[in-house]
Each structure stands twice: as C-alpha cells, then as structure tokens.
Amino acid sequence: MQKSIERIAGDSEGVSYEFPVFRFEGFRFDGSDKAAPSAYLQAALHAGELPGVVAIDALMPMLEKAEAEGRIKGSITIVPQANPIGRAQYHFGEHQGRFHLGTRTNFNRGFPLLAAPDVELLPDTTLGTADQRLKSRLLQLSIGHDIVLDLHCDDEGLAYLYVHTSLWPAMADCAAAMGVDAVILWDEDTDGTFEGASITPYLNLPAEVARFDRRVATVEYRGILDVDGALAGADAEGLYRLLVGRGVILDQALSTPGSFTGIVAPLENIDMMPAPRAGAILYNVKPGDRVAKGALLATIVHAPGEAGGRTQVFAPQAGIILTRRSRRIIRAGEDLLKLVGDRKSADARSGTLED
Numbered sequence: 001m002q003k004s005i006e007r008i009a010g011d012s013e014g015v016s017y018e019f020p021v022f023r024f025e026g027f028r029f030d031g032s033d034k035a036a037p038s039a040y041l042q043a044a045l046h047a048g049e050l051p052g053v054v055a056i057d058a059l060m061p062m063l064e065k066a067e068a069e070g071r072i073k074g075s076i077t078i079v080p081q082a083n084p085i086g087r088a089q090y091h092f093g094e095h096q097g098r099f100h101l102g103t104r105t106n107f108n109r110g111f112p113l114l115a116a117p118d119v120e121l122l123p124d125t126t127l128g129t130a131d132q133r134l135k136s137r138l139l140q141l142s143i144g145h146d147i148v149l150d151l152h153c154d155d156e157g158l159a160y161l162y163v164h165t166s167l168w169p170a171m172a173d174c175a176a177a178m179g180v181d182a183v184i185l186w187d188e189d190t191d192g193t194f195e196g197a198s199i200t201p202y203l204n205l206p207a208e209v210a211r212f213d214r215r216v217a218t219v220e221y222r223g224i225l226d227v228d229g230a231l232a233g234a235d236a237e238g239l240y241r242l243l244v245g246r247g248v249i250l251d252q253a254l255s256t257p258g259s260f261t262g263i264v265a266p267l268e269n270i271d272m273m274p275a276p277r278a279g280a281i282l283y284n285v286k287p288g289d290r291v292a293k294g295a296l297l298a299t300i301v302h303a304p305g306e307a308g309g310r311t312q313v314f315a316p317q318a319g320i321i322l323t324r325r326s327r328r329i330i331r332a333g334e335d336l337l338k339l340v341g342d343r344k345s346a347d348a349r350s351g352t353l354e355d
Contacts, residue, residue: 001064006141008084008134011102017084017130021141022060024067026074026248036074037146039248041239042138043079045108045150045194047086047097051221051231052151056080058229058236066249074248077145082138083107085130100131108152111135111197113189115204117143139197147215147246148198149239156223157287157323157338158182159235160263163217164199168264174215175260177245178238181288182263182322182340184270193218215246223287224326263320265340268348270322272335277302277311281328281336289321291339297321298336317341 001024008017026036041059043052056078066072081087086097086107099106110132114121119140125133142148160182163171168185175183189196195218202214221235244251275281279302285291295315303309319341330336 001067006137008130008137011130015130017088017134019079019081019084022078022080024063024072024076024078026072026076037246037248038075038077038144039147039149039243039246040077040142040145041079041149041151042082042142042194043151044081044087044097045083045138046152047081047083047089047107048095049097049151049153049224050227051153051224051235052219053080054227054229054232055151055221055235055239058232059239062236062240063249066251071250072248073250074146076243076248077141079138079141083134085134100129103129103131105131107131107135108150108193109191111139111192111194113192113197114139114201117201117205119143121201135194138194142194142198143201147242147248148195149215149217149219150194150198151219151221153221153224153226154323154338155326156225157220159222160184160220160322161217162186162195162220164195165266166203167199167214167216171215171217172260173245173257174217174242175262176257177241178219179234179257180219180238180262182265182320183260184265184267184322184340186267215242220323223323263322263340266344268344269319269341270349271316271319271339271341271345271347272349273297273313273316273337273339274333275300275330275336276313276332278330278332279311280304281325281330283324283337285321285324285337287321287323291315291319291321293318297339300330315339316346317343 004021005018010016043056089096122136125136158181160180162184165185165187199216243249244254277300279300282299284296298313300311319339322338322340324337
C-alpha cells in the first residue's frame, strides 16, 4: 500500500488543506493482456457524513491482507475523507460540512461535467475557489477507474444506491453484494454531482469504448447517526464482496451473493413531502415502512397548546418510506421525508435530490 498526501491551496495566504490517498497496485494475475478492473472509493465528500469513513476504516485491513497474500488483481484507490475543507468548518460550535461557507455551494454540486474521460479537459482552477480546486482534484483522481463509489449517508434512512439508468440492471450484483435495501435510478444530472461527473464523460462515447460494465454509484449508508462498529464491519464486508465479485480482488473462499431483491425505482417516483408549516415533527412512520395512499406520515406542531395548532401530512400515494429527517424541527417548505412511490410522483423533481 502506498500513502500520499494531496494538498489543496486555500483562498488566502497561509491557508491550505490536505487529505490522504491510499493506493493498492494490482497485477495481471493470469498473465493475460487485459488488466483487471480498477476501483476508486471515497467517503465524506459531505464532511460530516461518517458511516462511509468508518466502513473504509474497517475495509483497509481486509485490503492489506489481500495485498500481502498477492490477491489484489486491479489497482484500488481509497480516499477515506475526501473533504478537508468541510471537515474544518465549524460555526458557533456546530460542524458545517455540507456547503462551502465561502461560496455557499454544496460540496456535492458543481463538479465539471466533461465531454470525455480525459483529465486534460478539466478546467483550470488556479484562479478558482478552494472548493473548485478540491472538486477538480477528486475527479482527476477518479477518472478512468472501472468502479467509482462515492460513500454518503442520509439523515435517517435505509441503505440505498443512486445509479444511472444506463448502468442498470448491470449493477444489480453490486447492490446485492453491498446488501443495500433500495436502488434509485436517475438519467440526467445538470447540477454536477460527483457521481454525475464520473459517468457523464462516458455517455457520449460508443458503447464499446464507454464500457458500461463499469460501476459508478452514490452509496447512501443509512443515517448520519449510524456511525457504529458493527454496521461499519458489515458495510466493509459488502464493499469487499463487490471488489471480489467484479474481479478486483481474488478470494475463492468468498461465496457469491444472491440476486438483488430490494426496491428499484426511478427518481421520478420519489415524493419529498415539503412541510406545510414550520414547527416540531411528530413522525408516524419510519424508514422501511410501507404505507398506503392517504396514510398519516407526520404531524407538525406549529402552535403548541392552541386549537388547530397541529397540521397532519398524509401520503400522496402508496409506497415505501426511504428516509426521514434526523432533526425534529422544520421550516415551512423543507422536505419531511423521501417516499418511494409505486408510481410517478405528482410533484416529481428533475435532476438530483439533496444527496
């Protein structure tokens, strides 16, 4: 294993940021001309989302053992904490790792959407902002890998993947290996998420060049408070199974996962349920619950102790509760939860959600 340190210049003199990158170099195990698949894994692009960080921490000894035994066939690049800028942001004692405080831009937005997988096409960020330089460098590190996983988490939720429609059902084996509960399919990214920037360069290429056997996904590891040793170990085993299953690592003792039997739905089926009033949330449902159309999802206490001081929110259609908020205070118009409906949402949103 090789460790290197990436440094990102800050926006003022004397300020810079750094993060480690770990590399496991593979080899052509069977002596053939075709190299084994390569993999790139990063976590905590939203710097406060730590389930992916501890999953990578649990995965590293497994990779080191495979390396020591000569079982790593393809190169693996690991970035356990991809956002040193967000990691350093605190405001009145509260961590702020989702948006760059200088530009007010979501750290998972604004990645360059390249026309082809060529690092020479990356924009010059010398005169840009620190977050732009970070995004350009992360994309540069990931370009060309056959497997690209961006590890995130939601507020409270099931484990699920965002997958481009062109990669499904070819990624069903990955979903099964990782043990996720759901897969959400999307087909257009105008916001420049990391996942979108990772797959977009291949969309304009001929299929034989684009090689849509590649694996690119945003992984949502349940909720932000699910930073737990047992969960981290299980998630690490899922990542390891994926790498073995796709031929990056050789492990003949590992059994092949079964077929994926979880939820698969297009992005347009998700109802986000904006809150009609500000106040305290009393949830009647939790992630994983199946609800009928008209079921009570939550009550918002907006005028406590007063007649008519509660507003109820009902399911617009039947479906599965994918996520809900971890905080119990909400403003009017903020999203209460993600409901994966059985059909297209009447309020379907284009582009990406708030991953």
